[in-house]
Amino acid sequence: MTANPRAIPPTVAPSEKVKAAIAAAKELPLLDVGPYLAGEPGALEQLAADVKLIQENLGFFAIVNHGIPQSLIDESFAQTAKLFELSMEEKLRHRVGYHHQGYLPPKSSILKSTAIMEKIAVNTKKDTNAAWLFMRNRDADDPKVRANVRHRGLNQWPESLPAFKAALHAYQSAMEKLSLKLLPIYARALGLRAEHFDPMFKAPEYYQRCAYYHPEEHMDEGQYALAPHSDGSFLTLLPMTPVPGLQVMTPAKEWLKVSYVKDALIVNTGQVLNRLSNDHFIATPHRVVNPPMKRYALTFFFYPDDDASVAPIPECIAPGEQARYDTRSFYDFFVPYLDDLYHYNDPNFMKEVEPAGVTAQA
Structure with missing residues (x-):
């Protein structure tokens, strides 16, 4: 990142192990966040220095000692496996629709994005994975549900699997709490005050993608x-899984095969932080290739408040640079992002459901 007199960079240098991992580009850098979460002096600044280097180069890393009980992760994986064993009849009753919440059958969508067309050829093939998609859980009296705000509708929970709902609620709550604890690391990595992002995450949104990759x-x-x-x-x-499949694009535009680390979580950032950092922190392309056996994923996407600005932060615009993104709210970024990324077979997917308050799912 170009030196910016308005920023206050981390006070220490990146660790040698992180510099070596970035240079080799053979495995993800591994960070121990336990000392930071325990409040040990200096831990925040060291993580900030390491994350700064990672986010300017690879954009992916793994963390251990993150505080999420492995028993909760294991139960969430077990319940997710049961989720995809439900009858197709029941799954299709909850097929994804206008709010992008519900069941997504295999080979029913094409994933492509204009944001990475220059780096990777445009995808024209249907993805083979199946998924269940959940946003933050709301009830029927929620103002956004009553107003039929897109992607803020009622989640579609399978009636025959109440244990899945309980497990996923606990999982999402734990992931949200951890995400909030990680915010100061990114703030300091960008040369901002540790509490800089707090006002943007008073009522954060998230998107849970439970996926099944069938060989x-x-x-x-x-x-x-x-x-x-x-x-x-x-x-x-x-959460990492021993079943391979995830690959991450390196700075040399080669595909790094992610190796399994027991009890570790993979962490990466996306286009929201890419915008906020004015392109200094990258949103790295990645993919999942055909796995050798059944593979499940519990991907937790963490977002700011709907009304939070995702314009470049002034301190992240170095001297001589211009803001590379417009000023808009997170919500006004999120809706077109999903529409750009997911392309469905179902011609009714984009059709708005009326009246407001009716479950808006195909």
């Missing part, structure tokens, strides 16, 4: 379990 006997050329894309999040949290 396919045949894949068309250029087809993926999940096509190359960059996330739209501020940050993304993903």
Whole structure:
């Protein structure tokens, strides 16, 4: 990042292990966040220096000692496996629709994004994964539900699997709390006050993608379990799984195969922080290739408040630079981001449901 006199960079240098991991680009840098979460002096500044280097180069890392009980993650994976074992009849009753909440069948969408067309060829193949998509849980009296605000509707929970709902609620709550605790690291990595992002996350949004990657006997050329894309999040949290498949694009535009680290969470940032940092923190393309066996994912995308500005932060605009993004709210960024990324077979997907208050799902 170009020196900016308005910023206050981390007070320490990046660790040698992180510099080596970035240079080699063979595995994700691994950070221990335990000392920081325990409030040890100096831990925040060291993590900020390491994350700054990572976010300016690779954009992905893994964390250990993050405080999320492995038993909760294991139960969430077990319940997610049961979710995809439900009958197709029940799953299709909850098919994803106008609010992008519900069941997404395999080979029913094409994932592509104008944000990465210059880095990767445009995807024209249907992704083979299946997914259940959940936003922050709301009830029928929520003002955004009553107003039929898009992507802020009622989640579609399978009636026959109440244990899944309970497990996912606990999982999402834990992930939200951890995400909030990580905000000061990103603030200091950008040379901002540790509490800089607090006003943007008074009522943060999130998007939970429970995915099932079925090993396919045949894949068309250029087809993926999940096509190359960059996330739209501020940050993304993903529990690691021993089943391979996730690949991350390196600065040399090569694909790094992510190796399993027991009890670790993968962390990456998306286009929200990319915008806020004025492109200094990258939103890295990544993909999932056909796995050798059944693979599940519990991806937690963390976002700011709907009304939070996602314009470049003045302190992140270095001397001689211009703001590379317009001024808009997070919500006004989020809706077109999803529309740009997901392209569905169902011609009724984009059709608004009336009247307001009716469950807006296809």
